[in-house]
Amino acid sequence: MIVRIMGEGQVELADGHFTELNKLDDELLAEMEGGDEAGFRRTLGALLEAVRRLGEPLPDDALEPSELILPAPDATLDEVREMLSDDGLIPG
Numbered sequence: 259m260i261v262r263i264m265g266e267g268q269v270e271l272a273d274g275h276f277t278e279l280n281k282l283d284d285e286l287l288a289e290m291e292g293g294d295e296a297g298f299r300r301t302l303g304a305l306l307e308a309v310r311r312l313g314e315p316l317p318d319d320a321l322e323p324s325e326l327i328l329p330a331p332d333a334t335l336d337e338v339r340e341m342l343s344d345d346g347l348i349p350g
């Protein structure tokens with residue numbers, strides 16, 4: 259799956275990594291619903307770092323259709339809330 263981190267670029271992630279990412283996504287959703295700004299910041303950073311660590315960066319000149327778009331590291335709680343689906347940022 260091709261994942262874009264807004265403002266950074268794209269990475270290719272194997273489907274097997276989504277269990278780990280979904281745990282962070284669930285935690286992020288709970289923190290957002292509870293208005294926990296500090297927890298939100300920490301978990302968003304952890305989620306993006308996991309994508310960077312587990313994924314294979316695509317070359318800067320490659321532009322593949324992104325199947326998943328994640329917010330920039332400095333995104334606000336309100337900006338991320340607008341990106342959410344019922345499943346959070348990551349489907350499943």
